[in-house]
Amino acid sequence: MKNHIDDIFKKLKPQIYDDFRSIVNINSFSSNMDGIEKVSSKLVEIGEKLDIPLKRVYSSKKTRPHLMYGQDKEKDYFAFIGHFDTVHSLLSDFQTMEEAGDLLKGPGTNDMKSGLIVSLYSFYILKKLYPNRDLPFKVFFNSDEELGSIDSQEIIENQFKGALGAFIFEPGRPNGEIVTQRKGIAGLNIEIIGKPAHSGVEPWEGTNSILAACEIIQKLEALNDYEKGIIVGCNEINGGVARNVVPAYTKIVVDVRFATTTQQKQLFKDIKNILNSKTSVGAEIKYDLYVNRPPLEKTKESERLANLYMKTAKELGINCEEIATGGGSDGNFLSAIGIPVVDGVGAVGNNSHTKKEFIYKESLIYRIKIFVLFMSKLLNKKFKE
Numbered sequence: 001m002k003n004h005i006d007d008i009f010k011k012l013k014p015q016i017y018d019d020f021r022s023i024v025n026i027n028s029f030s031s032n033m034d035g036i037e038k039v040s041s042k043l044v045e046i047g048e049k050l051d052i053p054l055k056r057v058y059s060s061k062k063t064r065p066h067l068m069y070g071q072d073k074e075k076d077y078f079a080f081i082g083h084f085d086t087v088h089s090l091l092s093d094f095q096t097m098e099e100a101g102d103l104l105k106g107p108g109t110n111d112m113k114s115g116l117i118v119s120l121y122s123f124y125i126l127k128k129l130y131p132n133r134d135l136p137f138k139v140f141f142n143s144d145e146e147l148g149s150i151d152s153q154e155i156i157e158n159q160f161k162g163a164l165g166a167f168i169f170e171p172g173r174p175n176g177e178i179v180t181q182r183k184g185i186a187g188l189n190i191e192i193i194g195k196p197a198h199s200g201v202e203p204w205e206g207t208n209s210i211l212a213a214c215e216i217i218q219k220l221e222a223l224n225d226y227e228k229g230i231i232v233g234c235n236e237i238n239g240g241v242a243r244n245v246v247p248a249y250t251k252i253v254v255d256v257r258f259a260t261t262t263q264q265k266q267l268f269k270d271i272k273n274i275l276n277s278k279t280s281v282g283a284e285i286k287y288d289l290y291v292n293r294p295p296l297e298k299t300k301e302s303e304r305l306a307n308l309y310m311k312t313a314k315e316l317g318i319n320c321e322e323i324a325t326g327g328g329s330d331g332n333f334l335s336a337i338g339i340p341v342v343d344g345v346g347a348v349g350n351n352s353h354t355k356k357e358f359i360y361k362e363s364l365i366y367r368i369k370i371f372v373l374f375m376s377k378l379l380n381k382k383f384k385e
């Protein structure tokens, strides 16, 4: 099989890089709807060429297009997940792909247009290797991952309940690590309402909301336990109107992260306890605590898939470890509905979300090789059943 794969690659290599460049060079900032449409069309075109008919799909809100293949598949399939939006706006001067030594630099090269190419070409090569089979794959690329998948979350949760496993083609970490755990993310907005007063004439008549905020922040920050994976970051604060006015209003924005659902329950309890008890200055406290993404947790089955992936990489002479990370992805939603998830199986690079974003050119090829060989092991087992 290995020689056969090498032959296929030799022929495909230029086409793989051309297709990659063509999607990187279309700006698809999440809010640039014109670019989102254009890159959708380009991906549909690439899909057609590879005989993977991607269809535009919409959520119930019908606000933006996403792409799917295999919509009719209900169970016993593997899910290939990615996103084609980026964080790079049209105003940025970082718009096109450039080659620099062994790197390919450009907006969305790492996060995660390279991953889209890895998934589509892996699928295509697997079709060549199993010409008489209907491969059990379902593909979904969304256009709003960088916005927290606010529109596409319902599609992910409704369409992928029957997956045997989900592979997220987000980039591997800088040393090629795959991601087997991601923290859950919650947001917390706190409003503290005090009472204004002239701070020179009768400050004792006021209620200082900034002072109350300081007390609350101290208590919230004490919940941090980095070793266990708990992060409570009071990262934004706004309050007060002038030097000589006792501040009647202060707002705090808090980033909350946790490794497991069990941790989340306890943490939410602790946060609510703090916010439901009085501060020494007696200001009124209002808050909104909401889950943005549930945690991506490791399960027995996800561990089995991850181990097989890493073992396959080693067989190809490529070292590959696993890692837990604080950032979220769509893998979090799939994990929360009970699907085993292996994340970070895209290309390998670094500096996502900055103008220094890149992938290692060769990783686009060898990550396809790993995935193809890995998936063929899963398919061989499945077809024997």
Ligand SMILES: [Zn+2]
Binding pocket: 083, 111, 112, 145, 170
């Ligand atoms: Zn991403």
